[in-house]
Amino acid sequence: MQRNQLYHKVLVYLNSLTFIEDSDFTNLFTGKKPNEIVLHLDPNQIIEDDFLGAKISWINEDKTLVLKIRKADKRRVLRPYLQHIHSVSDEFDDKKRGLKLHVNVVDHQGDRKERWRSVPFTHPSSFETIAMESDLKNKVKSDLYSFAKAKQYYHRLGRVWKRSYLLYGPSGTGKSSFIAAMANFLSYDVYDLDLSKVSDDSDLKFLLLQTTTKSLVVIEDLDRYLSEKSTAVSLQGILSFMDGILSSSCGEERIMVFTMNRKDHVDPAILRPGRIDVHIHFPLCNFTAFKTLANSYLGLKDHKLFPQVEEIFQNGASLSPAEIGELMIANRNSPSRALKTVINALQTDGDGRGALNLGRGSCENGSRKPVEEIGEPSGVFCKEGANAVKELKKLYGFLRVKSCRKSQSFDLNSRQNEG
Ligand SMILES: Nc1ncnc2c1ncn2[C@@H]1O[C@H](COP(=O)(O)OP(=O)(O)OP(=O)(O)O)[C@@H](O)[C@H]1O
Ligand SMILES: [Mg+2]
Incomplete structure (x- = not known):
């Protein structure tokens, strides 16, 4: 095989x-x-x-x-x-x-031949172009780098030489772009696995066996497949895929990347340490990320409208980096107009969005949100005062530390906020 x-x-x-x-x-x-x-x-x-x-x-x-x-x-x-x-x-x-992007196709013949089709992978994304806290970015880079060098270490431990990342956050926050940046950084091929085209658990195993070493095996929107049950693969099939037992027989050095919009509804078995080693949160845009985008999209290091933008962010409004990026691209010939459009959008859509997608669960029913949704810098508590936000961050920061200890997995976002 x-x-x-x-x-x-x-x-x-x-x-x-x-x-x-x-x-x-x-x-x-x-x-x-x-x-x-x-x-x-x-x-x-x-x-x-x-x-x-x-x-x-x-x-x-x-x-x-x-x-x-x-x-x-x-x-x-x-x-x-x-x-x-x-x-x-x-x-x-x-x-x-050059690097290759492999996608799986439906096995019409049922003969399991040529399950992956490949095209040159030319995505230009790099860690430099992703708007993200620089501390977090550096942590991910050094994590990837030390993984790539750790063959002996993994073998001494009797472990399969693989590492799994979960990238989670709302739509348009850079998860897919980040995967491309990882592949470019490591010079790894990408296997983009579409679960809707996998016929059963054994087909999934077979697809994994056919991936090559030095590759990123990616399943995007895993939470959606699990909740909609839009795949013929069982939960057990996905769990053993994540464990990668079989990958040990074909060369290893694989990184698995899963993306989700939210991780609080998925079976905890999926998220347990060993299956997911590193959790990275992708929040909506905050002022720091906005400045990175303004710099790369509009060439602006500073502008007289920046204080106004900062204030709006402080009040809790936010859009995704993708939305802000689009507004900037559309108005790239006039930076002032671009900033005014962004301000306008933040004041209208931004407010409603923040409250709808993220704030509601925690504000309305008063229940504690799962730790990862709380304390993110991008306006979860958009209607609260700044001090209240600080207090809640402290409280939930504490809870997050506890939850990390329990799970023993490595949440880069949490560490970043703690430190
Ligand atoms: N953090 C970011 N830094 C720079 N650009 C970003 C960022 N987030 C999004 N973008 C831009 O927005 C577009 C969409 O981003 P991307 O597809 O990576 O988001 P996503 O999180 O994968 O969304 P989805 O969950 O809908 O798949 C890309 O063109 C990307 O360049
Ligand atoms: Mg995506």
Whole structure:
């Protein structure tokens, strides 16, 4: 069920040989760079190679590569030749290959072949372009970096070398852009798993088995699938997918990323430590994030309207970074007009939105909201005074510490607010 890595390496090696250009049949493809043309072996070709004085030929037939070598040379040459192929193809892969985005498709034939389709991954998002508290951003970066270097550490512990992130927050707050930034930061491929196209639990296992090492395996909107039951996969299937038991058999070094709008309605089993290692909250826009957006979208470091914008944020109004970004792009030729439009939108939509989406649960029924929804800087308690907000943040900050201890998982948002 797994992809044969040696087959892939030999193919890369053979495709890198210069005499491909001289062969009778080669397939031509456009490459990633402008004007680049890439040559690929045509099936049924015989490829001649020589190594340490031995003549070697490869026959490429029906997805099988047959190696022919004289018996007299075999013992002397075969092992070093295969090692040579390994190192050449690794080098070639690193240099040539751009990142890929893989998406799963419906298995119409039921034969489980070619379940992933891929296209070049060219999303321009980076950590620099995401508006987010810089402290939090740096924590995520160093977390990713130390994960990528921790192979020995995970093995010593007898653990699968994987790490799982939950990105949660309202729509348009940058979760998908953040995933792209993670992939670009690590140079990992992205496997974007659409649960509605998975036929059952075993299909899900199979899809995971077909992912490659150094990849981000992503399930967006997991809370929606679970609440709408719009997938044929069972909760148990998702849990074992998250545990990634099987991924240990195919190379590891995977990062799983799940996104949700809210995490308070999902089964706690999904969120337990080990299944989700890092929780990152994506809030609606606050004044700091607004300034980052104004800088990148309008080139503004400061403006006479900023104090007014700050005041509106302090009063609790907020929109998502996506909404604010759109207003800025639409008015990018006139920064003053852009800011006035944003102010206007914050005063109208912003107020209503904050109260509707986030404030209502905590204000109206008086019950304690789950910790992650409370204390976020972007206007949950939009109708309360600033002091009241501070007091509540302190209280819920305390609760959050307790809840973190209990769960032992790593909530970057909480830590950021605590520290
Ligand atoms: N924090 C942010 N910093 C910079 N740009 C942002 C941010 N949040 C959103 N945007 C911009 O808004 C658009 C939508 O963002 P994105 O798709 O990442 O949001 P999302 O949280 O994944 O939303 P949804 O939950 O609806 O999928 C993107 O073009 C992105 O550039
Ligand atoms: Mg998204």
